[in-house]
Amino acid sequence: MSDTKQIMKHSKQRDAIFSFLMTRKDHPTAETIYTCLKEENPNLSLGTVYRNLTLLTDIGQIRRLRLSDGADHFDADTSPHDHFLCMRCNAVMDVHMNKPVRKTPYKIQDFSGEVEGSFTYYYGTCEHCLKEMCS
Amino acid sequence: MSDTKQIMKHSKQRDAIFSFLMTRKDHPTAETIYTCLKEENPNLSLGTVYRNLTLLTDIGQIRRLRLSDGADHFDADTSPHDHFLCMRCNAVMDVHMNKPVRKTPYKIQDFSGEVEGSFTYYYGTCEHCLKEMCS
DNA sequence: ATCAAAATCAGGAATGGTTACTATTTTATT
DNA sequence: AATAAAATAGTAACCATTCCTGATTTTGAT
Secondary structure (H helix, E strand, O other): OOOOOOOOOOOOOHHHHHHHHHHHHOOEEEEHHHHHHOOOOOOOOOOHHHHHHHHHHHHOOEEEEEOOOOOOEEEOOOOOOEEEEOOOOEEEEEEEOOOOOOOOOEOOOOOOEEEEEEEEEEEEEHHHHHHHHOO | OOOOOOOOOOOOOHHHHHHHHOOOOEEEEEEEHHHHHHHHHHOHHHHHHHHHHHHHHHHHOOOEEEEOOOEEEEOOOOOEEOOOOOOOOOOOOEEEEOOOEEEEEEEEOOOOOOEEEEEEEEEOOOOHHHHHHHH
C-alpha cells in the first residue's frame, strides 16, 4: 500500500553481532552473544541483540534454530545444511547431508500443499560423548 | 542411587487431556487444550495441563512439536511422521513420507556421532491457502 | 470399608526468554 | 551544519512455562 520501505542503516552493534556469530560454530543463543560482546562494549543492550538477530534472520543473513532447550540458537551459516543435537551434552552440530537439490516450490507425495523447503534435526549422541561413555 | 521409582497414578485430568488430544489433528497448544477442557471441567488448572503434557511426552505417549510460533504444540500420533507448516495460515499438518526404515542408532555420512532419530519440518503453502491465493 | 502414603491437583507466584516502549544517540542525506 | 529516519540503551511488559503450597484423589494394605 503506502511506501513503507525501510532503509537499513549501518550499525556497529549489528556488525559486531554478525561478526561474532561468524566466528562461532556452536550456534550460540542471544544471551551468549550478549554476554560475550558486552565485554568489549559494556553499553550493549540485550534488546539490541535480540532485535538485530531477528532483523538478520528476516533478511536471510543468519538462521534461527528453534531447539528443544527453551532459547533460540543462531547460525551464521545459511547454506543448506541440517543439525544434530546431542542428547547428552546438548551440543548443536552441523550436518551436511547430500540431499537432492530441487526447485522450489515442489510437491511431496500424498500431500497437496507446495513446499518451499525443509529443515531436519537429528538427535543422538555426539562423537565426544560416545568416547566418554566408553572410558 | 536411591529407589526413586515413581508410580504413575490414574488421573481424570490426564485422561481427559489425552482423550482430547486424540480427537484433534491440528496439533493444539497447551493453552488450546486448557480452554477446551475447561468448559467441561471449570476447575481445571493450566498448570495441570502443562504438567500432564510434559509427563505424557516423557513416557512417549504423545509428541511435543516445537514450532516457530512461540508455543509448543502436541500430537497424539507418535507413529513416525513429519510435519508441514503453512507459512500463510500457520496450520500444522502431518506428512507421512516413505523414509527408509533404519536400525538405531545409525551413522550418517561425514559425521561421527550416533543418530537415534530425526525429525523434519517442511514449510510452504498449504492446499487451502493455494486455492485462496488464486481466487 | 478404613486408613495412610504417595501422586495429583488447583490456584497462584515465580521464572526465563523475548518483545515493546521511550527518550537519546547515531547514521545518512541535503 | 541541519534534518529526518533508524538504531540504541535501559527498562518495563509480555507470554509460555515451571514451581510452590496446601488440599484432594488415587491406590494398596490393613
